[in-house]
Amino acid sequence: MNIALDPAETFVYIHGHTYSNDFPVTTGAYEVTRPGGLDNFVTAINNTSTPSVQWSTYLGGMANDERAGSSADGYGAIAVNNVGVYVTGSTQSTDFPTTAGALSTLHNGPFEPDVGSDAFVSVLAPDLGSLLCSTYLGGSGNDRAQSIAANLIAVDAPESFYITGVTDSTDFPVTVANALQPVMAPTTPGQAEGDAFLVKMLDLTCSTVEYGSYHGGNSFDMMWDMVLNPSNNYVFLGGQTGSTNILTTPGAAQLATGGGIDATVGVFDIDSAQLFHADYNTDPADEPPSVSPPGVPSGDSASLSIAGGTARGRDCIEVNSGPVFRDTAVQMLYGGTPGDGLSWRAGPGPGGGPC
Numbered sequence: 001m002n003i004a005l006d007p008a009e010t011f012v013y014i015h016g017h018t019y020s021n022d023f024p025v026t027t028g029a030y031e032v033t034r035p036g037g038l039d040n041f042v043t044a045i046n047n048t049s050t051p052s053v054q055w056s057t058y059l060g061g062m063a064n065d066e067r068a069g070s071s072a073d074g075y076g077a078i079a080v081n082n083v084g085v086y087v088t089g090s091t092q093s094t095d096f097p098t099t100a101g102a103l104s105t106l107h108n109g110p111f112e113p114d115v116g117s118d119a120f121v122s123v124l125a126p127d128l129g130s131l132l133c134s135t136y137l138g139g140s141g142n143d144r145a146q147s148i149a150a151n152l153i154a155v156d157a158p159e160s161f162y163i164t165g166v167t168d169s170t171d172f173p174v175t176v177a178n179a180l181q182p183v184m185a186p187t188t189p190g191q192a193e194g195d196a197f198l199v200k201m202l203d204l205t206c207s208t209v210e211y212g213s214y215h216g217g218n219s220f221d222m223m224w225d226m227v228l229n230p231s232n233n234y235v236f237l238g239g240q241t242g243s244t245n246i247l248t249t250p251g252a253a254q255l256a257t258g259g260g261i262d263a264t265v266g267v268f269d270i271d272s273a274q275l276f277h278a279d280y281n282t283d284p285a286d287e288p289p290s291v292s293p294p295g296v297p298s299g300d301s302a303s304l305s306i307a308g309g310t311a312r313g314r315d316c317i318e319v320n321s322g323p324v325f326r327d328t329a330v331q332m333l334y335g336g337t338p339g340d341g342l343s344w345r346a347g348p349g350p351g352g353g354p355c
Contacts, residue, residue: 065089
């Protein structure tokens with residue numbers, strides 16, 4: 001499940017998935033009857049010493065609105081501002097609720113049981129009683145942003161928002177004129193396909209992509225988490241990559257892959273993208289699941305906090321090309337199999353991250 005507070009911290013909004021026909025929805029909710037398959041739910045709980053359900057609704061179509069058989073609790077995302085409740089995920093439903101004038105009111109991808117999916121983005125009213133806008137987001141391939149990973153929508157202005165994830169669609173809706181990477185990167189034979197994507201939608205019609213770009217290389221790339229700093233229009237992204245040639249920036253903490261599956265951190269400006277690439281000290285012998293999905297819990301104009309995991313240790317904790325906080329680190333040495341958690345704080349400048 002995913003949670004978010006409203007700006008006044010009055011309500012805790014919860015997003016998850018359910019097969020239950022008797023899930024506790026409330027009178028006047030947008031969708032009071034479960035449509036079918038595995039559906040989204042959104043619930044608002046009073047943030048008091050005696051919490052109770054204030055509003056609750058289903059959100060979905062007749063098919064699975066998440067990949068069947070997956071551990072769906074970790075997928076999808078929710079964000080809340082003064083305008084509405086933003087929910088994103090993936091759906092196999094061809095009748096997922098969309099709104100008039102939305103970017104795409106038709107499911108774009110192939111229907112492959114338990115696999116085929118489009119991403120979606122929906123904005124509900126704060127009382128979960130109406131759908132302000134809703135659209136499919138994808139191309140003719142699989143847009144698996146929410147079907148395989150937890151991705152966060154970050155809201156930067158009252159009516160604009162970002163979505164990130166992963167796609168193998170070569171016709172994903174990017175904005176060619178200003179995209180950092182307007183085409184999906186060629187995949188090395190034998191490697192898994194898929195590039196990460198970043199999309200900014202302009203307003204509550206869900207009709208206009210102001211910015212859309214791939215971000216990837218010669219293997220599978222995905223973004224798991226995102227946070228926005230409105231003061232400087234930076235979007236901080238955390239993800240994973242198996243590619244050896246993703247875009248990095250001069251002076252970044254790590255310019256080359258560490259082998260196997262690496263963590264990756266990106267800082268994007270929509271006008272002039274700035275990228276950071278780091279890894280969690282992985283070795284070529286690592287299996288893909290050996291690096292836990294990194295999160296990006298907080299970002300400001302001067303630094304960024306990152307948390308994740310590693311299944312290999314090099315006893316190396318450095319930021320900005322020098323040893324940092326070795327005397328105050330909680331744990332300086334790798335603890336051993338099956339893996340350790342790892343966290344660091346990247347400082348200002350082009351570098352920042354473990355070596």
